[in-house]
Amino acid sequence: MVDVAANPSLLPTLTPEEVRRLDRRHVFHSWSAQAKIDPVPVVAAEGARITTDDGRTYVDFTSQLVNVNIGYQHPRLVAAIQEQAARMTTVSPAMANDMRSAAAAAIAELAPGDLNMVFFTNGGAEATENAVRMARLHTGRQKVLAAYRSYHGATAGAISLTGEPRRWGSEPAVPGVVHYFGPYLYRSNFHATTEQEECERALQHLRDIIAAEGPHHIAALISETVVGTNGILVPPDGYLAGVRAICDEFGIVMIADEVMAGFGRAGEWFAIDHWGVTPDLICFAKGVNSGYVPLGGVIISDRIAASFQDEPYPGGLTYSGHPLACASAVASIEIFKDEGIIERARDLGEGVIGPRLRGLMEKHPSVGEVRGLGVFWAVELVSDRATRAPLASMAEVTAACKAAGMWPFVAGNRLHIVPPLVITEEELDDGLRALDTALDVADAACVV
Known part of the structure; x- marks a missing residue:
């Protein structure tokens, strides 16, 4: 058997600059024109938060691709994978x-x-x-x-x-x-x-x-x-x-x-x-x-x-x-x-996310509709509620979310509210406050 403790790690430690350089040179990204993207390195993640290479931490309202339901680095799940790797x-x-x-x-x-x-x-x-x-x-x-x-x-x-x-x-x-x-x-x-x-x-x-x-x-x-x-x-x-x-x-x-x-x-x-x-x-x-x-x-x-x-x-x-x-x-x-994560997701949807999003709809004329269940919601943005014309200026709304400390999931003219199911109510509150701020930007492009 190899004495693991006596051997140095085989995994490199890259600086953020090296990550970006090697990414641009060698990684072919999906759904992208390669010359027009600059992927942000994520250097750490835990629970419902991610930290990027500039040291900023965000409440993650994306669960990456709506898949990190249990949250990042759940210690029991990490331990189970390590245990199985040894078996x-x-x-x-x-x-x-x-x-x-x-x-x-x-x-x-x-x-x-x-x-x-x-x-x-x-x-x-x-x-x-x-x-x-x-x-x-x-x-x-x-x-x-x-x-x-x-x-x-x-x-x-x-x-x-x-x-x-x-x-x-x-x-x-x-x-x-x-x-x-x-x-x-x-x-x-x-x-x-x-x-x-x-x-x-x-x-x-x-x-x-x-x-x-x-x-x-x-x-x-x-x-x-x-x-x-x-x-x-x-x-x-x-x-x-x-x-x-x-x-x-x-x-x-x-x-x-x-x-x-x-x-x-x-x-x-x-x-x-x-x-x-x-x-x-x-x-x-x-x-x-x-x-x-x-x-x-x-x-x-x-x-x-x-x-x-x-x-x-x-x-x-x-x-x-x-x-x-x-x-x-x-x-x-x-x-x-x-x-009790299933029950928690249900309760968050019924008792927190749904009511809070409907409250934002009453406040912001750019919100055409709110819909969802569990921890699976969409805020559909429009430039005119009467015609339901989709909001076009989503880049500005996305930037406003990030500036306020929330990483958004943007699809078409919608913001999807899909954080990890283990998100705390404090983190959820932080993310929804950021959304509130970003909707002010959307309202500015809206016909009232």
């Missing part, structure tokens, strides 16, 4: 492993209905890819319905499912994906004036799409239970139950993409639990272990799993069910239970 770092997915078995059992126990098996991936995009593959093989059909206001990942299949403009650069896409409009009352595609009208008309629109595409050709419908990056759109009551009924009527596999909304973000283990609906497949990642080690997967119903009992499933990944990742998921779920 076993890796093993083939063709073999059984204690942490893989334990993680699958723990995740299946949380899932609704008969979703009892788990296929592990490295992240959300691979989860949606494999869920669609399972649905196509199970049904023998090829078409897949996906919403326009959606993001399902950036691999070839996942970006084809994605409805928002980020898919454009990857087209022509994988064939067979048909997009539809989901409910969004504030900017209704269906000229609805109430939640009930929006629900009914969105479901009728879905039926019309299915009729036009041929229900016997449609393998699956995939949707984000609560739409994430495209607006934190909470479906009206009755919508998901209606989707479930339509899928049952036509033999379509219902896939719930819970990559962002799952594991406490919406105040339940899975957001779909709010509406008591059981899909056929659930895609997860992000909050399952807060990104401490890459992990995602598909939770599979008994009915879908039965298709692959005697016929092999034609898919796999070298790191499927990686022991370090699975150990972190097992530990994270236990921490969530021990520390």
